Amino acid sequence: MERSLIIIKPDAVQRGLIGPIITRLEWRGLKIVGMKFIHIDEPLARRHYAVHEGKPFFPGLIRYITSAPVIVLVVEGRKAIEIVRRTLGATRPAEAAPGTIRADFSLEVGRNLVHGSDGPETAAFEIALFFDDDELVSWGRDTDRWIFE
Ligand code: IDP
Numbered sequence: 001m002e003r004s005l006i007i008i009k010p011d012a013v014q015r016g017l018i019g020p021i022i023t024r025l026e027w028r029g030l031k032i033v034g035m036k037f038i039h040i041d042e043p044l045a046r047r048h049y050a051v052h053e054g055k056p057f058f059p060g061l062i063r064y065i066t067s068a069p070v071i072v073l074v075v076e077g078r079k080a081i082e083i084v085r086r087t088l089g090a091t092r093p094a095e096a097a098p099g100t101i102r103a104d105f106s107l108e109v110g111r112n113l114v115h116g117s118d119g120p121e122t123a124a125f126e127i128a129l130f131f132d133d134d135e136l137v138s139w140g141r142d143t144d145r146w147i148f149e
């Protein structure tokens, strides 16, 4: 099983898209094992996006992600990291495949609604940034049998 950190970014919250975004992830079969409503402060934003420090869009990215509350989630499932990325769509919504969250609800890379971890090491780093171990729940035994064969 893999885990991925998802952020429903400020634009998605402001536009009333928390429900539709969670619905798509939930209906896909990903299991939510952590979820909270927070306002990311600048130090946390800088740590989360440290890999982008120095890029031209970095200051705007930090302003964007700290501008208003977000939902952070941890989802779990087989190949969850790749499945989340494919469900979100390409970083640039104009290039995202129709049917993906970013394509269906957004237009611009600077307002692309949602974050998903891009690999196992990134996921572990990001989950630890936003969640303590005791904030993640266990669904119990055999809860995957309706999703995976
Ligand atoms: P990802 O979110 O699909 O992993 P990254 O390349 O890691 O994409 O970029 C992180 C975030 O930075 C993007 O989701 C987007 O919000 C923002 N971003 C990336 N490239 C640009 C850009 O060229 N202009 C403005 N914002 C950008």
Ligand code: MG
Pocket: 118
């Ligand atoms: Mg990324």
